[in-house]
Amino acid sequence: MALHSPRGSRSFLERGLLLLVMLIFLEGTVLTLGAASSPDISAQDNTGGGDDQRGIEGRHGHANYTKKAFPVLSLDYRHIHVPFEISLWVLLASLMKLGFHLIPRLSSIVPESCLLIVVGLLVGGLIKLAGEEVPPVLDSNLFFLCLLPPIILDAGYFLPIRPFMENIGTILMFAVVGTLWNAFFVGGLLYAVCQIEGTYLSQVELLPCLLFGSIISAVDPVAVLAVFEEIHINELLHILVFGESLLNDAVTVVLYHLFEEYSDAGEVTPMDVVLGVICFLIVSLGGIAVGTIYGILAAFTSRFTSHTRVIEPLFVFVYSYMAYLSAEMFHLSGIMALIACGAVMRPYVEANISHKSHTTVKYFLKMWSSVSETLIFIFLGVATVAGPHAWNWTFVSVTVILCLVSRVIGVVGLTFIINKFRIVKLTTKDQFIVAYGGLRGAIAFSLGYLLDKDLFPMRTMFLTAIITEIFFTVFVQGMTIKPLVDLLAVKKKQEAKRSINEEIHTQFLDHLLTGIEDICGHYGHHHWKDKLNRFNKKYIKKCLIAGERYKEPQLIAFYHKMEFKQAIELVESGGGVKLPSAMPSQVSMQNIQPKKLPPAVAERALPQFTKGREEEIRKILRSNLQKTRQRLRSYNRHTLVADPFEDGWNDFILKKQRMIELEKKVRLADSPSLVKPD
Numbered sequence: 237m238a239l240h241s242p243r244g245s246r247s248f249l250e251r252g253l254l255l256l257v258m259l260i261f262l263e264g265t266v267l268t269l270g271a272a273s274s275p276d277i278s279a280q281d282n283t284g285g286g287d288d289q290r291g292i293e294g295r296h297g298h299a300n301y302t303k304k305a306f307p308v309l310s311l312d313y314r315h316i317h318v319p320f321e322i323s324l325w326v327l328l329a330s331l332m333k334l335g336f337h338l339i340p341r342l343s344s345i346v347p348e349s350c351l352l353i354v355v356g357l358l359v360g361g362l363i364k365l366a367g368e369e370v371p372p373v374l375d376s377n378l379f380f381l382c383l384l385p386p387i388i389l390d391a392g393y394f395l396p397i398r399p400f401m402e403n404i405g406t407i408l409m410f411a412v413v414g415t416l417w418n419a420f421f422v423g424g425l426l427y428a429v430c431q432i433e434g435t436y437l438s439q440v441e442l443l444p445c446l447l448f449g450s451i452i453s454a455v456d457p458v459a460v461l462a463v464f465e466e467i468h469i470n471e472l473l474h475i476l477v478f479g480e481s482l483l484n485d486a487v488t489v490v491l492y493h494l495f496e497e498y499s500d501a502g503e504v505t506p507m508d509v510v511l512g513v514i515c516f517l518i519v520s521l522g523g524i525a526v527g528t529i530y531g532i533l534a535a536f537t538s539r540f541t542s543h544t545r546v547i548e549p550l551f552v553f554v555y556s557y558m559a560y561l562s563a564e565m566f567h568l569s570g571i572m573a574l575i576a577c578g579a580v581m582r583p584y585v586e587a588n589i590s591h592k593s594h595t596t597v598k599y600f601l602k603m604w605s606s607v608s609e610t611l612i613f614i615f616l617g618v619a620t621v622a623g624p625h626a627w628n629w630t631f632v633s634v635t636v637i638l639c640l641v642s643r644v645i646g647v648v649g650l651t652f653i654i655n656k657f658r659i660v661k662l663t664t665k666d667q668f669i670v671a672y673g674g675l676r677g678a679i680a681f682s683l684g685y686l687l688d689k690d691l692f693p694m695r696t697m698f699l700t701a702i703i704t705e706i707f708f709t710v711f712v713q714g715m716t717i718k719p720l721v722d723l724l725a726v727k728k729k730q731e732a733k734r735s736i737n738e739e740i741h742t743q744f745l746d747h748l749l750t751g752i753e754d755i756c757g758h759y760g761h762h763h764w765k766d767k768l769n770r771f772n773k774k775y776i777k778k779c780l781i782a783g784e785r786y787k788e789p790q791l792i793a794f795y796h797k798m799e800f801k802q803a804i805e806l807v808e809s810g811g812g813v814k815l816p817s818a819m820p821s822q823v824s825m826q827n828i829q830p831k832k833l834p835p836a837v838a839e840r841a842l843p844q845f846t847k848g849r850e851e852e853i854r855k856i857l858r859s860n861l862q863k864t865r866q867r868l869r870s871y872n873r874h875t876l877v878a879d880p881f882e883d884g885w886n887d888f889i890l891k892k893q894r895m896i897e898l899e900k901k902v903r904l905a906d907s908p909s910l911v912k913p914d
Contacts, residue, residue, distance in 0.1 A: 349462040379615075384612075392574050412483070415455075427441075456680065461478065526577075531581035559576075628697055
């Protein structure tokens with residue numbers, strides 16, 4: 237114990253110093269924000285007076301001019317207050333994140349999002365105690381145009397495509413049908429409760445209640461990411477809840493604009509419902525189309541960056557942000573545009589850019605999304621203090637209860653239908669985690685903040701109920717989901733690195749299942765996935781990947797990438813191996829050549845073929861193996877087609893049988909034991 241006491245005291249002193257720095261920083265933040273919220277009118281008056289005085293002096297000459305002393309030091313905070321305050325907020329967010337991870341006990345009990353909201357509440361409270369007005373930090377434009385895109389781009393660029401596409405049907409059921417169910421269930425029952433005498437809410441109409449239900453029913457991707465990454469849930473549950481939070485954006489946007497448009501009219505006709513369905517398809521598919529176009533443009537541009545590697549990461553960020561802005565300009569789903577753009581560009585961009593550019597993209601996206609997520613939760617706490625609020629116990633409590641009940645009923649009911657079509661069924665534990673993980677966040681608050689006060693006089697009450705629901709899901713559900721996962725023994729994510737053996741078996745099973753589907757005559761998703769891969773290799777890769785790298789087999793490319801990563805990890809861990817100090821940045825992620833073998837090892841290696849011989853072997857294999865499935869007919873016992881060679885084959889069999897019988901007769905005739913005596 238005596239050996240560890242100096243280290244413990246030093247750790248305690250470090251944390252104390254960090255806490256002191258944070259307190260001083262918070263005080264400075266409050267003072268600067270207070271100075272910014274109260275404009276310096278006297279300075280402006282003095283400036284105006286000086287201008288007038290200079291005008292008078294210009295008219296009357298310089299007779300009364302007195303020389304002033306040259307200012308050695310001057311203060312002009314108004315000139316730099318906007319970037320200075322932005323820097324202060326970013327620095328505050330980073331210090332809070334740093335302090336949170338320095339206390340492991342606290343981080344194991346309370347989610348990071350909860351503590352950040354508490355920090356926002358403290359900052360807003362300090363600003364109010366200082367007698368200043370709390371600034372509207374969580375403005376809707378700031379949130380949707382600056383804070384949300386980095387988080388969605390990070391999620392879309394590093395989205396696990398395989399599990400996402402394998403569960404796309406389940407995700408769409410939860411995102412579309414589930415969100416519609418939650419919106420109408422919560423909005424309809426809230427309207428029924430408001431009509432009860434004694435609630436003093438009879439002035440609330442049906443369409444505003446349905447609009448509120450559409451805002452409050454959508455699962456928030458920022459809150460889901462913040463909580464689910466800390467509990468390390470297994471990949472299936474993570475992709476189900478997170479995928480739902482991404483894809484329900486289109487439903488939320490359509491319902492929001494539909495109910496907002498017709499709240500003033502007071503009624504919705506059947507034609508409006510049809511137009512709403514068409515609008516949903518346009519918003520969702522249009523967002524995906526915009527993102528795909530910009531993703532292809534980014535991949536095509538990266539073909540020509542081999543001589544200017546320094547600007548490669550810039551194209552990834554700019555094209556992605558342009559996809560988001562273009563989708564928002566046409567009122568399409570910006571979130572789905574970002575997801576599509578990141579997922580489409582990644583395989584082609586990583587084949588073209590250098591390893592240093594890949595590392596830059598990876599860590600810059602992680603840093604940018606982490607800071608944005610931290611600022612969102614801090615701003616949410618500050619906006620809560622800013623107010624104003626209109627508290628109604630009935631409306632707020634019924635909202636929280638209905639959101640929880642509708643989520644449970646929707647997940648259980650949809651899972652009952654989904655499990656009839658799934659091979660891997662969702663268990664009761666999985667359903668509980670999916671239902672309990674439906675967290676709300678800043679997207680709901682920003683949509684509520686956009687409501688017009690004239691059209692929605694109950695806007696303040698709606699915002700109060702939204703904030704209460706966010707706090708309930710983030711604090712209560714977010715803090716208890718980790719102990720419940722441990723209690724129910726839900727399978728967690730295994731941090732295992734992908735091996736070459738796993739890649740080989742994965743590709744083997746894909747080809748095997750594709751062949752089985754072809755033999756059975758069933759065109760399932762393996763068949764269409766194989767068709768898409770063939771089209772990608774034959775046409776798209778030629779256009780989007782530079783040089784001859786598009787011809788490189790996927791397995792070899794994966795092996796080279798994995799080998800290079802292991803070499804870098806070995807060097808970083810001090811394993812005794814040193815890479816060249818001047819490694820060329822022109823090496824792409826999939827164009828890393830293996831090292832030359834020593835002479836002793838090279839003798840034992842397989843013989844090397846010439847390029848002509850290798851191409852000849854490839855042609856033989858390609859003609860005899862890859863086109864077999866194109867020659868085979870799909871088997872179906874109801875629609876058997878006559879084989880054109882079947883008649884000829886039967887004639888051949890008959891002739892062979894006759895020849896055998898004739899040979900038997902000849903043998904019997906020539907046998908001496910069967911010859912009769914005279």
